[in-house]
Amino acid sequence: MAPHTGTLSPPRPAGALARLSDWSERHFKWLLVAPAVLLILALSVYPLLFSVWVSFVNYDFQIPGHAFVGLKNFSMVVFDPVARWSLVLTVLLSAANVAIEFGLGLALALAMVRTFPGRGLVMSILIVPLFISPVIVGQAWALLLQRPFGPMDYVLGKIVGHDVTISWLTQTPWLYISLILADVWQWTPFMFVILLAGLTSIPPNLYEAAELDGVDSWLAFRAITLPQLGPMILLAITFRLLDAIKLFDTIFIMTAGGPGTKTYTSSFYLYTVGFTQFHLSQATAGSWIFLIFTAAVVSLLVRRLLNTEPA
Amino acid sequence: MNERERRDFEAGLAEEVDAWLSGRPTRRTFITRLGQMMGMLPLAGLALPAWTSEAVAAAALDLADASTPLGKAQAAALKASTEGPADGSAFRAVAAAKQYSGVSLSMTFEAGLQALDQRNFSGPVWEQLTGIKSNVVELSHPDQYSKPVAEHIAASGAYDILDIEPAWTPSLADGGVIAPLDDYIAKYMNKADFEDYHPLYKALPTYKGKIWGFFDDGDMLALYYRKDIFADPKLKDAYAKKFNKPLEVPKTWEDYAEVAQFISDQLAPNVYGAGHFRKAGSPGNQYDFMQQFRANKGVLFDADMKAQLASPQGIKTLENMLAANKASIPGNNELDAVSLWAAFLQGKVAMIYSWPPTGRMAANYSQSAKAINFIPQSSVAGKVGYAVMPGGHPEHATGYNKALAADSANAEAAYLFMQWATSPPVSLARTMLPYSLRDPYRLSHFKSDLYRSLWPDAKDYLINLNNSANVGLLDMIMPGWQDYALSLDRMCSSVWAGTDPKEALQTAAAEWDQTTERLGVDSQKAAFAEYSKLPGSSADHTIETMGMAVKMD
Numbered sequence: 001m002a003p004h005t006g007t008l009s010p011p012r013p014a015g016a017l018a019r020l021s022d023w024s025e026r027h028f029k030w031l032l033v034a035p036a037v038l039l040i041l042a043l044s045v046y047p048l049l050f051s052v053w054v055s056f057v058n059y060d061f062q063i064p065g066h067a068f069v070g071l072k073n074f075s076m077v078v079f080d081p082v083a084r085w086s087l088v089l090t091v092l093l094s095a096a097n098v099a100i101e102f103g104l105g106l107a108l109a110l111a112m113v114r115t116f117p118g119r120g121l122v123m124s125i126l127i128v129p130l131f132i133s134p135v136i137v138g139q140a141w142a143l144l145l146q147r148p149f150g151p152m153d154y155v156l157g158k159i160v161g162h163d164v165t166i167s168w169l170t171q172t173p174w175l176y177i178s179l180i181l182a183d184v185w186q187w188t189p190f191m192f193v194i195l196l197a198g199l200t201s202i203p204p205n206l207y208e209a210a211e212l213d214g215v216d217s218w219l220a221f222r223a224i225t226l227p228q229l230g231p232m233i234l235l236a237i238t239f240r241l242l243d244a245i246k247l248f249d250t251i252f253i254m255t256a257g258g259p260g261t262k263t264y265t266s267s268f269y270l271y272t273v274g275f276t277q278f279h280l281s282q283a284t285a286g287s288w289i290f291l292i293f294t295a296a297v298v299s300l301l302v303r304r305l306l307n308t309e310p311a
Numbered sequence: 312m313n314e315r316e317r318r319d320f321e322a323g324l325a326e327e328v329d330a331w332l333s334g335r336p337t338r339r340t341f342i343t344r345l346g347q348m349m350g351m352l353p354l355a356g357l358a359l360p361a362w363t364s365e366a367v368a369a370a371a372l373d374l375a376d377a378s379t380p381l382g383k384a385q386a387a388a389l390k391a392s393t394e395g396p397a398d399g400s401a402f403r404a405v406a407a408a409k410q411y412s413g414v415s416l417s418m419t420f421e422a423g424l425q426a427l428d429q430r431n432f433s434g435p436v437w438e439q440l441t442g443i444k445s446n447v448v449e450l451s452h453p454d455q456y457s458k459p460v461a462e463h464i465a466a467s468g469a470y471d472i473l474d475i476e477p478a479w480t481p482s483l484a485d486g487g488v489i490a491p492l493d494d495y496i497a498k499y500m501n502k503a504d505f506e507d508y509h510p511l512y513k514a515l516p517t518y519k520g521k522i523w524g525f526f527d528d529g530d531m532l533a534l535y536y537r538k539d540i541f542a543d544p545k546l547k548d549a550y551a552k553k554f555n556k557p558l559e560v561p562k563t564w565e566d567y568a569e570v571a572q573f574i575s576d577q578l579a580p581n582v583y584g585a586g587h588f589r590k591a592g593s594p595g596n597q598y599d600f601m602q603q604f605r606a607n608k609g610v611l612f613d614a615d616m617k618a619q620l621a622s623p624q625g626i627k628t629l630e631n632m633l634a635a636n637k638a639s640i641p642g643n644n645e646l647d648a649v650s651l652w653a654a655f656l657q658g659k660v661a662m663i664y665s666w667p668p669t670g671r672m673a674a675n676y677s678q679s680a681k682a683i684n685f686i687p688q689s690s691v692a693g694k695v696g697y698a699v700m701p702g703g704h705p706e707h708a709t710g711y712n713k714a715l716a717a718d719s720a721n722a723e724a725a726y727l728f729m730q731w732a733t734s735p736p737v738s739l740a741r742t743m744l745p746y747s748l749r750d751p752y753r754l755s756h757f758k759s760d761l762y763r764s765l766w767p768d769a770k771d772y773l774i775n776l777n778n779s780a781n782v783g784l785l786d787m788i789m790p791g792w793q794d795y796a797l798s799l800d801r802m803c804s805s806v807w808a809g810t811d812p813k814e815a816l817q818t819a820a821a822e823w824d825q826t827t828e829r830l831g832v833d834s835q836k837a838a839f840a841e842y843s844k845l846p847g848s849s850a851d852h853t854i855e856t857m858g859m860a861v862k863m864d
Binding site for chain 1: 453454456457460464482485486590591592593640641642644645650653654659790791793794797800801802804805807808809810815829830831
């Protein structure tokens with residue numbers, strides 16, 4: 001190596017630019033990825049970590065400071081009878097909604113799998129509710145059911161031949177039936193569309209072979225349709241269940257959680273604690289508890305989904 | 312595009328695409344163009360709202376015919392703003408605000424009709440007078456509390472002026488969401504304006520010795536009843552025979568339930584005795600319970616801040632409310648305020664108690680505006696009487712203060728708007744807007760000849776609102792009111808659905824105690840002590856019992 005002689009001249013701007021250019025040349029792939037990584041960190045990871053912190057401190061607007069309170073926020077949720085009831089109701093409503101929607105969706109899909117005149121029009125009408133905002137669905141059903149102005153009791157009265165005085169939105173068990181009715185009306189088409197796609201993908205030669213073997217339609221349904229449709233059924237139930245456990249909009253509009261706390265679902269409970277009472281720490285702790293319950297159920301379903309193959 | 316042009320285009324496209332894909336020569340172009348695009352975004356963000364708000368302002372100003380009472384009130388408001396008197400708050404506000412011409416103020420309103428005043432009248436007039444624009448933010452009622460809190464936590468400075476319930480003042484003041492006005496008041500306001508408030512409303516924005524807003528909506532509940540039904544000779548005879556006393560507008564809650572049941576028994580299904588907005592969250596339950604419980608001499612907390620809801624007075628209140636429900640229109644427990652209005656305007660109900668717009672709608676004055684044409688035309692216009700609530704102590708249910716957001720970047724301009732909008736001449740014009748839900752609250756409103764000429768019985772309506780304020784009760788203006796009120800709403804609606812009143816009262820009392828403990832027993836005790844000093848905090852401590860009642864004829 002030749003020894004340096006004389007004084008070092010300061011780096012020229014052109015050299016700095018060249019080094020910068022070289023550096024960007026070497027790291028260009030990272031530069032391209034950086035915005036996406038930063039976005040994920042800012043919009044996903046940071047809020048998640050922040051929410052963990054909030055759930056262990058006092059983050060209540062009406063109480064000054066953010067003192068560490070350990071598990072107090074979690075215990076307030078666990079020992080709150082309203083929270084426990086909301087979880088029970090969430091499970092019951094989700095199960096009822098998804099079960100009914102699955103049954104009706106499957107029946108509709110089986111009815112619509114063969115072509116007939118006007119099938120396209122009927123299908124279009126059937127899936128319209130899917131595209132309506134749940135808030136609008138809730139408002140529409142509230143208008144239909146609300147006494148004394150809604151027409152439901154009047155129409156039922158005409159059908160059965162005597163006065164009907166059901167308080168659909170305030171009387172047990174009718175208020176639960178009303179909520180299920182609104183949900184089933186909106187989301188049955190979702191089941192229908194997915195199951196119809198599954199039905200149309202079953203190879204027709206299976207049915208032809210069964211027919212040659214003299215298999216009746218009920219046996220064909222049990223031995224061919226259901227096993228072949230299995231993965232799609234699991235997919236539809238998983239997706240729908242994921243959404244059903246977040247039930248909020250129709251409750252907010254139709255019953256506002258009432259009467260009392262009879263129609264508090266977990267989402268409605270967390271909303272009320274967080275954004276009506278503004279106990280953010282308690283609401284955040286409740287969200288984590290709810291997330292753990294949800295994750296347990298969903299991971300089971302997803303595991304089944306990933307391991308399932310058509311028979 | 313001919314063949315050659317197409318080939319040139321595709322070649323150019325391919326060159327550009329190749330360059331992008333290979334990443335060789337165009338990084339600089341990439342970065343330059345990215346920078347250009349990023350630069351365009353804020354420019355577009357600046358240009359679009361400015362253009363749209365100008366277009367909206369130009370289209371919005373909606374002044375009434377100058378020959379009508381409303382037109383005259385609006386002309387008087389403009390005159391007071393531009394010609395004086397020079398020491399008037401409206402004139403002073405406008406003169407001082409001109410230095411902020413070009414500023415835009417964001418202000419929250421309850422979504423719907425409340426915001427129309429600002430969109431159609433106050434906002435455009437203020438802009439014409441001062442050059443200050445207004446950005447109306449419409450929020451649902453609960454969000455009028457939660458959004459400012461959230462924005463304050465985020466330090467966004469999103470709002471300049473907040474419409475808030477007076478009961479929220481302690482929470483928002485302690486939380487630093489709103490700022491005191493005392494310095495601005497000393498600098499700009501004509502203090503005589505304070506003397507023009509009805510005494511019940513005068514102290515509402517005061518907390519810990521400071522003034523945290525201007526009261527701006529007199530939400531006093533009152534009884535609205537069908538004069539023709541109470542004057543019906545057959546009904547009067549039948550009532551006298553059955554109860555051995557004359558049929559009169561009820562003065563006690565027991566009489567109220569009894570009269571309602573009698574009318575339902577006689578006239579249903581054409582007319583029912585009463586109707587109430589009892590739907591969960593509507594929010595009639597909490598206000599009705601509070602007024603009846605306190606009229607029954609119920610005490611809210613004991614000396615140790617333990618809730619006293621589960622008491623004989625609590626049982627009596629809920630049992631009487633149940634009796635009233637039984638006497639009411641079918642579906643009573645599912646009604647919200649608007650549905651109840653619809654039932655009354657259609658002549659289906661003989662008595663309701665609700666907010667002051669009821670009187671304006673019943674007279675068909677409100678429906679003269681297109682904005683409120685979703686409310687049915689009144690079939691009972693001219694037949695409606697006004698009375699102080701049974702029990703003699705109506706609830707002042709919510710109301711609104713205009714408050715200054717602590718994070719406002721234009722605090723002084725915002726304050727000046729608040730002073731102008733709530734000044735006597737401007738607030739009169741605003742409360743007279745047919746579509747407005749902004750109700751009279753100043754003595755000059757109650758005495759206004761212009762307001763009294765809006766419909767034949769308007770004078771009686773205004774006098775009744777004044778008299779109701781003399782004996783009226785206030786919501787609990789203290790931290791935690793949101794939680795306490797939610798517990799009451801849950802308690803009442805669960806009782807309507809069949810829960811035993813005693814059990815529901817105990818549950819609500821336990822929730823109240825939990826709220827008190829969460830916020831700190833000592834600090835809540837101090838807050839309740841301060842609230843108890845306000846006129847209207849209990850039936851024994853009203854404007855009337857304090858010797859401050861305003862007599863009016």
